[in-house]
């Protein structure tokens with residue numbers, strides 16, 4: 001839970017330390033298997049794949065390129081041994097300029113929409129923790145395979161954030177209304193095993209190798225199917241939700257701006273950032 005913080009100077013130290021953490025190589029790497037036509041998309045923003053404005057722009061660009069390349073399937077994963085994606089870059093929420101905050105939120109909406117509406121089949125290979133925005137990325141995929149001993153969930157309320165309607169709906173479609181309602185309100189983080197039990201993930205794997213094997217198995221189920229029939233059906237199932245999000249997107253952005261610019265939220269966020277640092281001591 002969030003605590004109030006008395007000393008804003010501690011927050012500045014945290015900001016500097018996190019901003020100095022650089023990724024090596026491109027923010028998103030893609031490996032294409034020319035035999036199968038499957039692309040592995042590797043989220044590559046060290047140390048925890050937190051979603052900054054620029055990182056989300058790269059993800060969107062990558063999906064656009066994959067659509068143009070007519071791939072047969074996508075596996076979304078991380079090079080880390082511990083973290084799939086740690087959610088939004090929390091620094092994007094620390095005293096942001098309103099313009100940047102609006103752009104961040106717009107990019108998050110677009111990242112969700114782009115991944116949710118791909119014509120090709122998608123698998124999330126969740127080889128590490130996936131809180132908040134990390135769970136969002138996994139939920140956009142058609143199928144989720146998670147390695148054991150990690151956690152996943154929409155823990156936004158624990159951070160003082162409301163879960164937007166379009167994300168609530170995605171969760172509802174995946175785990176059912178009752179589980180989604182309780183999980184979103186409480187901000188529950190599920191262990192891999194619990195996530196399997198409620199249907200938040202479809203399969204577990206002992207390690208990344210096994211998860212990759214299972215991911216290819218899922219994609220192989222479409223090998224002899226007309227890509228047109230497959231994608232048309234998927235888009236008929238999903239397009240309305242994307243259109244609904246787009247129709248309400250300005251209200252959604254206004255709500256987030258109000259939420260994040262609020263001084264109580266900023267105080268709570270400072271305490272949360274400090275608690276992340278303290279965990280390491």
Ligand SMILES: CCCCC/C=C\C/C=C\CC/C=C/CC(=O)SCCNC(=O)CCNC(=O)[C@H](O)C(C)(C)COP(=O)(O)OP(=O)(O)OC[C@H]1O[C@@H](n2cnc3c(N)ncnc32)[C@H](O)[C@@H]1OP(=O)(O)O
Nearest residue numbers: 017018050086087088089090104129132133156161162163
């Ligand atoms: C901008 C507008 C936002 C408005 C939002 C409004 C509504 C949103 C509602 C729903 C939509 C979806 C959006 C959700 C919001 C979010 O995603 S908020 C982020 C939530 N994520 C977390 O709370 C995760 C926090 N991190 C952890 O729990 C752990 O780091 C981990 C992921 C479990 C990994 O643990 P591990 O021990 O391996 O690593 P460390 O903890 O040592 O972390 C390494 C390093 O990375 C920094 N870091 C961790 N998480 C983040 C992050 N999300 N953003 C930026 N940086 C992060 C951490 O501080 C360490 O840094 P160092 O001390 O400098 O080494």
